[in-house]
Amino acid sequence: MSIKCVNCPIRKSPIFQAMDSETLEYMQRFKVGELVVEPGTPLMSEGSNAPQLYTALSGMGLRYKLLEDGRRQVISFVFPGDFLGLQSGVMREMTHSVEATTNMRLCVFDRSELFNMFRHMPGRGFDLTWLAATQERFLGEAMTSIGQKSATERIAWAMSRVFRHLQAMGEGKGKSVPMPYRQQDLADALGLSLVHTNKTLARMREKQLMSWSDGLLTVSDIEALEELGLVEDDGVASRPLM
Amino acid sequence: MSIKCVNCPIRKSPIFQAMDSETLEYMQRFKVGELVVEPGTPLMSEGSNAPQLYTALSGMGLRYKLLEDGRRQVISFVFPGDFLGLQSGVMREMTHSVEATTNMRLCVFDRSELFNMFRHMPGRGFDLTWLAATQERFLGEAMTSIGQKSATERIAWAMSRVFRHLQAMGEGKGKSVPMPYRQQDLADALGLSLVHTNKTLARMREKQLMSWSDGLLTVSDIEALEELGLVEDDGVASRPLM
DNA sequence: CTCCAGCTATGTCGTAGATTAATGCGGATA
């Protein structure tokens, strides 16, 4: 294995820190290999039941849903330490597609093996529920942003969430974190048009709220940005279970 | 008990039909009583960790999130057969609030007792994950509707989902199902203004696409409505586990 | 019976954001 499990980025993720650490030990046993993919590679697609599950080791991607006519809703960004394919294990099919947007390295698991373990071991299985509930929590927050907030608020919300997460994951240096997406991706994540996203970004850059170019997101005053984005304080996601 | 568990509406729900039926038997043991509430009664609130969990026996309600300034995002409608409080069992706190909008009768469970069971029994615990994943699936769909669809499409989407679900639950008669909400509730669910929702509803009513008044939703051609709402065919939600 | 509160309904107007289109620019290809 090219990465020692001890250094797996998953261990830095707030999501997994809240899980029983034994679960990670168990998961290791079901690792069947690693996978390296290029930007644009589809990892899973909506409606399919992929036999492989992944954790993201490095690089980034997108989860999204498509409408027949091509409109796209980006559900969330995929960062190192994320778990991919929960739904193809629990439901029969993926409810969204996943695609790499940079070079990615992934840790590969066999779906049925891994889920068999989760299904039959009480303590482990509960961590799966935690994962799903965490996703659910995020989606509710995103839905509220898209449904109720202005363009500026939405962008501030998204940027500060990304910034905080990647900082916590140790991905950034100083006041910058990597954010290797196109403006179109952000637009599709927030339910805005590309042009309007661009203009709003420009305005926010002028006002020194943040800057994002060349895949690098720089935020000087994260708290101001969070306030602008009406970000709720996150008392839950990183806290251990009951 | 005023309702026999055998007749619990939960048994009609597609969500629970996909669960291991043994789980329902187990849940019965943890029922601690029933609760009747009036419209407007808050059942759980965002950030709290309610000690009681519920299943809805009759009546309807709302899940929602509030922004500080009062804007409200309705996350989903609550119908008979729904399970309330999953998050306060899995995460430490509810990530949204729940409120009754009609008279409701609820089946009450003790949170820690019930979750203890789920945590320690492998097969049962997996059904919890199924529940959370189902919610996640729905939220992704809602997010896509709010983020990408027009007002008419959103309303068609919401109405056809409600209609199909309540039909399947046996709540309707003929081409009508109960939908006892205010237009404001629908507006907040879809990220639209009340006024625009009202006008769009009027236009759709004129075009005979559907009618909704006095808490009764009537749809003559559900398939046409679904097509208008770009509803994806639901191959997943009602299917049994692997 | 009136009063009031909550809801639906509709018209007018304003605007945030969508659409279209044109320009520029670095990177790849050859």
Next chain:
DNA sequence: TATCCGCATTAATCTACGACATAGCTGGAG
């Protein structure tokens, strides 16, 4: 070198939707 391609940028125009205002309906409180 030239050509192409994907993406960011910017400006001009349009429109779906929001904001505001008014009126009508219904049911409950006094």
